[in-house]
Amino acid sequence: MELRQLTYFIEVARLNNFTRAAERLSIAQPALSQQIGNLEQELGVKLFKRTGRGVTLTEAGEQFYLGAERTLAEAQKAKDSVKEFINYPHGNIMAGALESLVQTRLPKLLVEFGKEYPGIKVFLRENTTEPLLDALKKGELDLALAHTLDVKYSPNLMNIVTPKGVCSKPLYQDELVLAVAKGHPLENRKTISINDLREESFVSFKKGSGIRSQLIAACLSEGFEPLIAYECASPRTLVAEKLGVSVLPRLMAESPGPSISVLTLDPPLSRWVSVFYCEGRYLSPCAKIFLSFVEKYLVSEMED
Structure with a gap:
């Protein structure tokens, strides 16, 4: 068994796909499949089972994965130990x-x-x-x-x-606040509840965002689903152009940028980073x- 084979095995296990693993490893897929086959033959067990979209680990494969990661970790640790790393981290x-x-x-x-x-x-x-x-x-x-x-x-x-x-x-922990455009009807409110935002259009972070998911969850708990009209990495910019309101971390809402108004949510919302x-x-x-x-x-x- 070689460290190279363990590296190949771990990449396939992480990506659940031989083709993508071969691309990541910069080797031909047949060569990767052969190395995994050799490893399975040496161990006497099947490490992967094929699915419609790729492969998944067998029960034996899951157990072997833990040991393979530990072995590669120790090998890398040994390499690092000879670099006089503590004297000059690089x-x-x-x-x-x-x-x-x-x-x-x-x-x-x-x-x-x-x-x-x-x-x-x-x-x-x-x-x-x-x-x-x-x-x-x-x-x-x-x-x-x-x-x-x-x-x-x-x-x-x-x-x-x-x-x-x-x-x-x-x-x-970050406090979450509501950002609205200057001149918005809600601008002069000191505080605002999620329930008061039923009729608003939202500018949100992209799908996969924790804040977006938390916004949806808070709205659902009040009995409605928010209308997300736009999604982007910088909602504040679109809010300033009156394209919707947005729930943002306070630091992000109050950072330099296009002029907006910031309202405190009551009850408060926050997120942990x-x-x-x-x-x-x-x-x-x-x-x-x-x-x-x-x-x-x-x-x-x-x-x-």
Whole structure:
């Protein structure tokens, strides 16, 4: 058994597809299939079962997957240990982040991180919660900063499910507010309830967004489904053009940009932002340093 075979096996298991795994590994699909076949022959068990759209792990495959990840993690750890990493941290990280974070908290965080660890390069993938967690599970990200679902609304939050094997640490809580255009009939209200928004059109984040799911859940709990007229990564811009109202994190709503009015929701809504990573999967020294920095920076920022 070779480490290469374990790498191939894990990629197929993460993607549930031989073709996509072969593309990711930059090898021909027949060669990948042959290596997996050799591995199954050596082990004496079938690791995958074919489905209509790809493959899934057998019971034996699921058990082998856990050991394979641990073995590759130890191999990578051994490689890192000979790089004198502690004396001069260097390497690359692939991190995922919510669109709202990229527009508010992350720029300053990345600047400060770059000053302290100039040898570590952070590559950022911006998206909503659902695709970020999917990419994390597939091994495309080292970690992800995403929306933690509020258990209060979980019965109606059907679009987002945290993948099996993904765990998280809460970082901070964001107040959610209502953003309306200047001159909107609701502009002079100090507070507003979700129930008062039955007749409004909404500008929302894209599907897969935790805030979008939380908005839908809050509206459903009041007996109506919100009319989402537009969806985009920056709802505030469309709100300012009077294309609808939007539920946003307060920091995002009050950041510099097109002029809007911000109303407090009563009862209040909030969202937790957490850092997600795969349980048992190896985190490189770079990723561990970035994870520790993110935790300290965001928590201290909220306490200031």
